[in-house]
Amino acid sequence: MGERSSGPEPRLRVATDEDRDAIDALMKASTWALFPAFYDAQQTASSVMHIAHVDPMLIEDETYFVIEAGAEMVACGGWSRRDKLFSGPTEQEGRARLLDPGTEPARVRAMFVRDDWTRRGLGTRILAACELAAGKEGFTRVALMATLPGFPLYIRYGFLEVERGPITLPDGVQLDCVAMEKDIEPPG
Numbered sequence: 001m002g003e004r005s006s007g008p009e010p011r012l013r014v015a016t017d018e019d020r021d022a023i024d025a026l027m028k029a030s031t032w033a034l035f036p037a038f039y040d041a042q043q044t045a046s047s048v049m050h051i052a053h054v055d056p057m058l059i060e061d062e063t064y065f066v067i068e069a070g071a072e073m074v075a076c077g078g079w080s081r082r083d084k085l086f087s088g089p090t091e092q093e094g095r096a097r098l099l100d101p102g103t104e105p106a107r108v109r110a111m112f113v114r115d116d117w118t119r120r121g122l123g124t125r126i127l128a129a130c131e132l133a134a135g136k137e138g139f140t141r142v143a144l145m146a147t148l149p150g151f152p153l154y155i156r157y158g159f160l161e162v163e164r165g166p167i168t169l170p171d172g173v174q175l176d177c178v179a180m181e182k183d184i185e186p187p188g
Helices: 017-037 041-050 056-060 122-136 151-157
Strands: 011-014 064-069 072-080 106-113 141-147 160-168 174-183
Touching: 011 122, 017 041, 017 056, 017 064, 017 072, 017 106, 041 174, 056 072, 064 122, 072 122, 106 122, 122 141, 122 151, 141 151, 151 174
Parallel strands: 106 141
Antiparallel strands: 011 064, 064 072, 072 106, 141 174, 160 174
16 A cells, blocks of 8 residues: 555546456455444445446446546546446446436445545545536536445535435345435536
8 A cells, every 4th residue: 555645646537447447446445444434344345245346337428537646546436427326236227317417416426535545635626526527517416325434525525414324235235324415516
C-alpha cells in the first residue's frame, strides 16, 4: 500500500475498460478493510462477493471515475443515468432503463476508497464530479443507497436520509443501508 503522506497529488479521471481488474481489487480491499467496523463477518464477506464488483455498464457509459496517486488506484465511484441504484440484490440486475432527468434522480454508484486513503477528500471529489456530470445532462437530483461506512461522507456532502432499512443480498444476507437524495447545486 502507498504511503499516506508522500507521493503525487491524486488525479481524477474517467475509468476505462482496462481499469476493471484494478477497480475490482480496490472495491474488494476497501470492503474487507472498512465494513467490519459496521457489519459482522458474514455481512462483510457477502458484501465482498455481491456488492464489491465492477458494473461494466458504468464504465461503458463513461460515468465512472477513478482517482490515482502515481500508478496506484486509491478511489473509485461514479453515477448513472440508468435505473439501477446499486449492485448486489437480484432485483437490481438488468435494470438498464434510462432515467428521465426531469422527473427522476441520477444514481450515485459504487463509491470505494482504499482504507489508507480515507478522510482525504477523495470521496468528495468523486461526488462533485458525479454531480457536475449529471447536472450537465439535465438531472436536478442525485440518489444513492449508502452502506453504513459511506453514510458519514454522504451526510457531510449534503445528502439527506430518505429511508433506512436492510437490503437482502443474493445469498440471503441482510445489510443495513440508507437510501439518500440530494438536490444538484446549480453551477456557479
